[in-house]
Amino acid sequence: MNLTLKVWRQAGPESEGGIHTYQVDGVSEDMSFLEMLDILNEQLNEQGEEPVAFDHDCREGICGSCSLMIDGYAHGPEVTTTCQLHMRSFSDGQTITIEPWRAEAFPVVKDLVVDRGAFDRIIQAGGYISANTGSAPEANSVPAQRDKAMRAFNVATCIGCGACVAACPNGSASLFLGAKITHLGELPQGQPERNQRVLGMTAQHDEEGFGGCTNIGECTAACPKGIPLDVISQLNKDYRTALRAKS
Amino acid sequence: MATTTRSPAKAKAAQAKKAKSPRTTILLKLTMAVSGLIFIGYVLAHMYGNLKAFAGPESFNGYAEHLRELGEPLLPHEGFLWIARAVLLLSLVVHVASAIVLWRRAGKARPVKYVVTKNRNSSFSSHWMRWGGITILLFLIWHLLNFSFGKVNVKTGETGSAAGDPYTVMVQSFEVWWLTAIYLVAMVALALHLHHGTWSAAQTLGLTGTAKARRTAKAAGGVLAVVVAGGFALIPLSVLLGIIEK
Numbered sequence: 048m049n050l051t052l053k054v055w056r057q058a059g060p061e062s063e064g065g066i067h068t069y070q071v072d073g074v075s076e077d078m079s080f081l082e083m084l085d086i087l088n089e090q091l092n093e094q095g096e097e098p099v100a101f102d103h104d105c106r107e108g109i110c111g112s113c114s115l116m117i118d119g120y121a122h123g124p125e126v127t128t129t130c131q132l133h134m135r136s137f138s139d140g141q142t143i144t145i146e147p148w149r150a151e152a153f154p155v156v157k158d159l160v161v162d163r164g165a166f167d168r169i170i171q172a173g174g175y176i177s178a179n180t181g182s183a184p185e186a187n188s189v190p191a192q193r194d195k196a197m198r199a200f201n202v203a204t205c206i207g208c209g210a211c212v213a214a215c216p217n218g219s220a221s222l223f224l225g226a227k228i229t230h231l232g233e234l235p236q237g238q239p240e241r242n243q244r245v246l247g248m249t250a251q252h253d254e255e256g257f258g259g260c261t262n263i264g265e266c267t268a269a270c271p272k273g274i275p276l277d278v279i280s281q282l283n284k285d286y287r288t289a290l291r292a293k294s
Numbered sequence: 295m296a297t298t299t300r301s302p303a304k305a306k307a308a309q310a311k312k313a314k315s316p317r318t319t320i321l322l323k324l325t326m327a328v329s330g331l332i333f334i335g336y337v338l339a340h341m342y343g344n345l346k347a348f349a350g351p352e353s354f355n356g357y358a359e360h361l362r363e364l365g366e367p368l369l370p371h372e373g374f375l376w377i378a379r380a381v382l383l384l385s386l387v388v389h390v391a392s393a394i395v396l397w398r399r400a401g402k403a404r405p406v407k408y409v410v411t412k413n414r415n416s417s418f419s420s421h422w423m424r425w426g427g428i429t430i431l432l433f434l435i436w437h438l439l440n441f442s443f444g445k446v447n448v449k450t451g452e453t454g455s456a457a458g459d460p461y462t463v464m465v466q467s468f469e470v471w472w473l474t475a476i477y478l479v480a481m482v483a484l485a486l487h488l489h490h491g492t493w494s495a496a497q498t499l500g501l502t503g504t505a506k507a508r509r510t511a512k513a514a515g516g517v518l519a520v521v522v523a524g525g526f527a528l529i530p531l532s533v534l535l536g537i538i539e540k
C-alpha cells in the first residue's frame with residue numbers, strides 16, 4: 048500500500064507545531080499502525096530528518112502508552128489501541144491525518160507525544176487503597192460478591208490511555224475517573240476510603256483542567272477496553288453520597 | 295498506566311497543583327439535572343393545560359383562571375402561581391448559569407482543536423444541548439413578552455386586556471404564520487433538548503448504573519421529546535388546519 052501521511056510535528060512543548068505531509072510506500076496491510084510509523088521513521092532517518100516522536104511500549108494492547116488521533120478517531124477507525132490497529136483497516140492511496148491527543152490537561156511534549164501525568168495525579172488523589180505492609184493476607188478472608196467482583200474486574204481493564212479524553216467534545220476524563228471509582232468502589236477493600244476517594248479524585252480532575260461531562264458517549268465508543276457509560280453514573284452517585292456524608 | 299515524565303521541575307510544580315474549589319463540574323451538573331427535571335415537570339403540566347384548547351374556550355379560559363385560584367384559601371389569590379414562577383425563575387437562573395460555566399470550561403479543556411474530528415456514536419441531540427438551550431431561552435423571553443407580561447395580540451395589535459381572553463389571543467396568534475413558525479422551531483429545539491436532557495439528567499443523578507437502566511432512560515427521553523414537543527405543536531397545527539377556531 049502507498050499512503051500519504053499528514054502528521055502533526057512540534058519540536059517541543061513551547062514550540063509552534065504544524066501538519067507535515069509525508070509519503071510512505073510499500074506498506075504491508077499486515078503491519079500494525081505503529082510498524083507503519085516505524086517505516087516512516089526509518090525513511091526520515093535515512094534522509095537525515097528528525098524521526099516522528101510517538102508513544103508506545105507493549106505493542107500488545109495492555110499498557111496504554113500508544114495514543115494518536117487517526118483521521119479524527121482516537122486510536123483510529125477500529126475500536127482498539129493504536130498498536131493493535133492494522134493497516135488492512137486503511138486502503139491503498141489513502142491520506143491519513145495523525146494528531147496528538149488534544150487536551151489542556153495533556154500538553155504536547157513533542158510531535159505526537161503528550162504528557163498524561165494528569166491521570167497519575169488523579170490516581171494519587173485517591174485512586175488507591177491503604178493497606179498495612181507485611182505478609183499478604185489470606186486471599187479468601189474478605190468475601191467479595193461475585194457480580195460486584197466481576198464489575199470491578201471489567202472496569203479495572205482501563206489502561207489509562209486517555210482515548211476517552213481525546214474523543215470527548217468537552218475534553219472530560221469522566222470515563223477514566225468513573226472506571227477507577229467503580230473499580231475500587233465495588234470491592235470490600237475500597238470501602239473505607241470510598242467517600243474521600245471520589246471527592247479527592249473529582250477535585251483533582253477539575254483542577255487539571257479537564258472539562259465537565261455532558262453524557263454524549265463518544266468516550267465509551269472510543270474506549271479500547273469497552274468501559275461502559277454506567278461508570279459515570281456510578282461516579283456521580285458516589286459523589287453525591289460523599290457530599291451528603293460530608294455535610 | 296501510560297505516562298510521560300516531565301522535567302523534574304515541572305513535575306514538582308504539577309504535584310503542587312492541589313484541588314481547592316468545591317464547585318466541581320459534577321456539582322454544576324447536579325444543579326442542571328435538578329433544575330432540568332423541574333422544567334420537565336413544568337412543560338408537561340403546561341402542555342396538558344394547552345391541550346384544553348381542544349375542549350373549547352370555556353375549558354381553556356377556565357383552566358387559566360383555575361391556576362390563579364389553586365391553593366385558595368390556604369394561599370392568597372394567585373399565590374400558587376407566584377410560587378411556581380419563583381421556583382421556575384430560580385431554576386432558570388441556575389440552569390443557564392451552570393450551562394455557561396460548563397460551556398466555557400469545555401472550551402478551555404481543549405484549547406487546540408483537531409484538524410480532523412469525527413463522531414463515532416453520539417446522538418445529534420447531545421451535540422445540540424447548548425445552542426438548542428439558547429434557542430429555548432430566546433423563545434422563552436419572546437413567549438413571555440407575547441403571552442404573559444406583554445400580552446400582545448399580534449394579529450389585532452391590541453395589548454393588555456383589550457387583546458382578548460387567553461383563548462382568543464392564542465387562536466388569533468397562531469393565525470399569524472411567522473408566529474407559528476417561531477413556535478414550531480422552538481418545539482424542535484425543545485424536543486432535542488428533552489431527548490438528550492432526560493437521559494443525561496438520569497445519568498447525572500446516578501440512576502443509570504446498568505445497561506438496562508441506561509436504555510430505559512434513553513427511551514424515556516425519546517418518549518418525552520415526542521409527547522411534550524408534539525403535544526405543544528398540536529395547537530398551532532390545529533389552528534393552521536382549522537380544527538381549532540375562534
Ligand code: HEM
Nearest residue numbers: 261326327330333334393423424427428431491494495498
Ligand atoms: C423548558 C426548558 C428546559 C428544559 C426542560 C431543560 C432540561 C434539561 C435537562 C433535563 C438537562 C439535563 C441535565 C443533566 O445533564 O444532568 C439539561 C441540560 C442542559 N440544558 Fe436545559 N432545559 C431547559 C432550558 C434550557 C435553557 C434555557 C438553556 C440555556 C442556555 C439550557 C441549556 C442546557 C445545557 C447547556 C445543558 C447541558 C447539556 C448536557 O448536559 O448534555 N437548557 N436541560
Ligand code: SF4
Nearest residue numbers: 205206208209211270
Ligand atoms: S476509560 Fe478506556 S479510553 Fe479512557 S483511559 Fe481507560 S481504557 Fe483508555
Ligand code: FES
Nearest residue numbers: 106110111113130
Ligand atoms: S503500546 Fe501498549 S497498549 Fe499500545
